Amino acid sequence: MQVIDVTIGCPVPVPILANAVRAGFPSPADDFIEEEIDLQRLLISNRPATFLVRVSGDSMILARLFDGDLAVVDRSLTPRNGDIVVVDVDGERSFKVWKRQEPRISLHFANPRFPEFRLSPGAVIEVWGVVSGSVNPRRRGE
Amino acid sequence: MSARAYALSDGNSFYCSCERVFDARIAKLPVIVLSNNDGCAIARTGEAKALGIGMGEPWFKIRDMCKAQGVRVYSSNYALYGDMSARVNAVYRGFSPCIEIYSIDESFLDISDVRPSDRETLCRDMRETVRAWTGIPTCVGIGPTKTLSKLANHIAKKVPELGGVCDLSDPVQYDHWMVRIPLEDLWEIGAASARRLQALGCDSVVDVRDLDPRVARKAMTVVGERMVHELRGTPCLDLETMPPTRKDCAVTRSFSNRVEDLATMEQAIATHASRLGEKLRREGLATNHVTIFFHTSEHDCDRLQRSVSTVVSLPEATNDTMALVKAATHGVRKTWRDGFRYSKAGVVTTDLMPLAASQRAMPGLGQLDREKGLALMDALDACNRRFGRGAVVPGVAGFAGKRDWSTKFEMRSPRYTTCAEELPVVAAA
Numbered sequence: 368m369q370v371i372d373v374t375i376g377c378p379v380p381v382p383i384l385a386n387a388v389r390a391g392f393p394s395p396a397d398d399f400i401e402e403e404i405d406l407q408r409l410l411i412s413n414r415p416a417t418f419l420v421r422v423s424g425d426s427m428i429l430a431r432l433f434d435g436d437l438a439v440v441d442r443s444l445t446p447r448n449g450d451i452v453v454v455d456v457d458g459e460r461s462f463k464v465w466k467r468q469e470p471r472i473s474l475h476f477a478n479p480r481f482p483e484f485r486l487s488p489g490a491v492i493e494v495w496g497v498v499s500g501s502v503n504p505r506r507r508g509e
Numbered sequence: 510m511s512a513r514a515y516a517l518s519d520g521n522s523f524y525c526s527c528e529r530v531f532d533a534r535i536a537k538l539p540v541i542v543l544s545n546n547d548g549c550a551i552a553r554t555g556e557a558k559a560l561g562i563g564m565g566e567p568w569f570k571i572r573d574m575c576k577a578q579g580v581r582v583y584s585s586n587y588a589l590y591g592d593m594s595a596r597v598n599a600v601y602r603g604f605s606p607c608i609e610i611y612s613i614d615e616s617f618l619d620i621s622d623v624r625p626s627d628r629e630t631l632c633r634d635m636r637e638t639v640r641a642w643t644g645i646p647t648c649v650g651i652g653p654t655k656t657l658s659k660l661a662n663h664i665a666k667k668v669p670e671l672g673g674v675c676d677l678s679d680p681v682q683y684d685h686w687m688v689r690i691p692l693e694d695l696w697e698i699g700a701a702s703a704r705r706l707q708a709l710g711c712d713s714v715v716d717v718r719d720l721d722p723r724v725a726r727k728a729m730t731v732v733g734e735r736m737v738h739e740l741r742g743t744p745c746l747d748l749e750t751m752p753p754t755r756k757d758c759a760v761t762r763s764f765s766n767r768v769e770d771l772a773t774m775e776q777a778i779a780t781h782a783s784r785l786g787e788k789l790r791r792e793g794l795a796t797n798h799v800t801i802f803f804h805t806s807e808h809d810c811d812r813l814q815r816s817v818s819t820v821v822s823l824p825e826a827t828n829d830t831m832a833l834v835k836a837a838t839h840g841v842r843k844t845w846r847d848g849f850r851y852s853k854a855g856v857v858t859t860d861l862m863p864l865a866a867s868q869r870a871m872p873g874l875g876q877l878d879r880e881k882g883l884a885l886m887d888a889l890d891a892c893n894r895r896f897g898r899g900a901v902v903p904g905v906a907g908f909a910g911k912r913d914w915s916t917k918f919e920m921r922s923p924r925y926t927t928c929a930e931e932l933p934v935v936a937a938a
Contacts, residue, residue: 415599416642424938443642453935455533461936
């Protein structure tokens with residue numbers, strides 16, 4: 368079972384320094400306290416365009432996207448060579464590696480155990496978004 | 510003062526479009542979304558309209574046809590639509606700092622600073638950005654007044670050749686379209702007003718524009734006069750960028766099954782009162798009375814009908830859920846009678862005031878312990894934000910799993926963007 372704590376609109380603050388105890392000398396670190404690291408900001412650069420989706424399957428493991436991972440998908444990005452994309456091929460949505468060799472666009476699995484992915488002639492391709500990151504929650508505190 | 514320009518942007522079949530963003534397989538199929546409790550169709554794609562499904566058509570009347578025609582039907586998923594609406598408005602804000610969110614799928618933007626010749630390009634760019642970033646298709650109308658921008662939006666929707674944008678601040682387009690729009694297409698014009706305008710000899714929008722404002726005032730009060738000025742390009746309506754302070758607040762629901770016993774009714778009313786408290790706290794408002802109501806259904810015409818509405822006063826203004834629940838359930842017990850099948854219940858307040866500015870009761874004479882209440886309510890709101898609405902409620906509202914009276918959402922899609930357990934799953938296969 369996985370319980371995930373990252374939702375859009377809900378920052379996950381990770382305190383770097385905390386100095387709650389006030390006794391004796393003030394902490395020499397006080398002048399160096401910076402703001403908290405916001406995991407949301409690290410992973411998401413364009414909020415209205417970013418969606419979280421869950422990965423189902425093993426076809427992208429060489430691209431380090433594993434079954435059960437959360438993929439961060441940014442719809443405002445234009446795909447570049449080698450990007451992982453969420454793409455609709457004839458109405459079926461899946462992850463693929465996006466490659467362009469002028470004038471052609473090709474889509475690929477990232478797992479040697481999978482056969483070459485072939486587009487049927489006349490297939491309708493629409494990129495839904497570009498994967499900008501992924502989260503792989505491993506263990507939560509009890 | 511320089512001339513003003515407004516853009517009205519709205520999502521095409523917004524609720525249906527939200528569903529389509531997350532399901533590639535329904536991109537070309539007819540799709541409809543039903544109202545609360547799956548009552549009637551409240552959003553339809555073009556394909557569904559083409560099948561003859563009307564706005565507000567009761568679900569039970571079209572159920573068989575939808576099945577036969579392969580229409581995809583969804584219960585309303587307001588968590589999803591609200592989040593998508595916030596995203597779309599965030600994109601709008603990148604194009605104009607001054608926007609009025611008119612409804613969940615419509616916003617006015619002030620684009621007065623944009624050169625007239627650049628307005629259409631800006632709006633096309635905005636439309637494409639919204640589509641790319643959020644997946645939602647929109648139409649945009651531009652005009653020197655809000656009424657004209659609304660009209661332009663309507664034209665953009667009706668005339669596909671325009672590519673989703675119509676600019677009535679451009680004199681050429683203005684002259685072209687004004688004579689071609691029928692009266693009924695005017696913003697917020699009811700059947701009665703339309704008849705009155707027709708009696709004055711108006712057939713199209715241009716006839717209304719050319720009315721003497723005093724005549725329009727006589728026929729349709731100040732609303733008519735304002736409409737004439739707005740159609741001429743003189744703005745009478747400003748953007749409402751700050752929502753006006755709420756004067757009243759209501760939480761009402763139809764039951765999915767009829768309620769016939771006091772305990773269940775108390776649970777329902779307590780749940781509504783609890784939600785009411787949450788709404789008031791979010792806006793810093795308070796009330797010194799709650800009105801509760803419940804009634805039977807006119808559809809049960811073979812049975813005895815009963816409708817109850819009662820006001821319960823509070824010793825002082827509050828937004829504390831515990832106090833509101835106590836008052837509301839007291840109202841139920843006082844007015845309850847067995848032997849009826851109740852179909853709907855609600856909690857309503859009027860004359861809301863800011864909590865901070867409200868008058869306190871005397872200590873010992875009904876004064877509530879605000880400090881203690883405040884801490885508890887903060888904790889309650891934090892829990893419900895974190896674990897989902899209704900996760901923590903006063904005991905009298907009952908356990909969520911056992912609330913068999915609560916609203917039906919039988920065909921609701923997952924809350925794709927707001928609930929970690931319901932994220933869209935994409936195949937890596």
